[in-house]
Amino acid sequence: MKGILGVTVFSFALAGIAAGQQGHPLDGAWYGDWGPSATHRNAVVLVVEYDGENLTGQLNPGPDAVPLDVVTMDHTDWTVHIEADVRTFSGEIERYLINGQLENLGLPNRSMTGTWTHGTSRGDFSVSRN
Numbered sequence: 001m002k003g004i005l006g007v008t009v010f011s012f013a014l015a016g017i018a019a020g021q022q023g024h025p026l027d028g029a030w031y032g033d034w035g036p037s038a039t040h041r042n043a044v045v046l047v048v049e050y051d052g053e054n055l056t057g058q059l060n061p062g063p064d065a066v067p068l069d070v071v072t073m074d075h076t077d078w079t080v081h082i083e084a085d086v087r088t089f090s091g092e093i094e095r096y097l098i099n100g101q102l103e104n105l106g107l108p109n110r111s112m113t114g115t116w117t118h119g120t121s122r123g124d125f126s127v128s129r130n
Helices: 002-020
Strands: 026-037 042-048 055-059 070-074 079-087 094-104 113-117 121-129
Touching: 026 113, 042 121, 055 070, 055 079, 079 113, 094 121
Parallel strands: none
Antiparallel strands: 026 042, 026 121, 042 055, 070 079, 079 094, 094 113, 113 121
């Protein structure tokens, strides 16, 4: 009886792990902030989609959403690179460069931290998938 119970518990544990890792690690909505200092922060939402071959997405979805031009992930060290062109209030285009490191990869609420650069602004960012 103990053997059957152990196999059953092990099977449920494996099913839980498999369910938590379904889909691409970047797929989903990521919420957080970025900024040049701990006191100067900007809210950010990244939405990333995986179609089986390509990663695409948006920065701050809504009426002023910015399409992500480049989204790549290195599966060996779980680093992420994102690029997007954003129109400024003056009408100029600024290139956003976002480089991050995935953390808590096996969890549904994984996170990503790294550097965020656009124009002459540079800071850090932290987002998590809820």
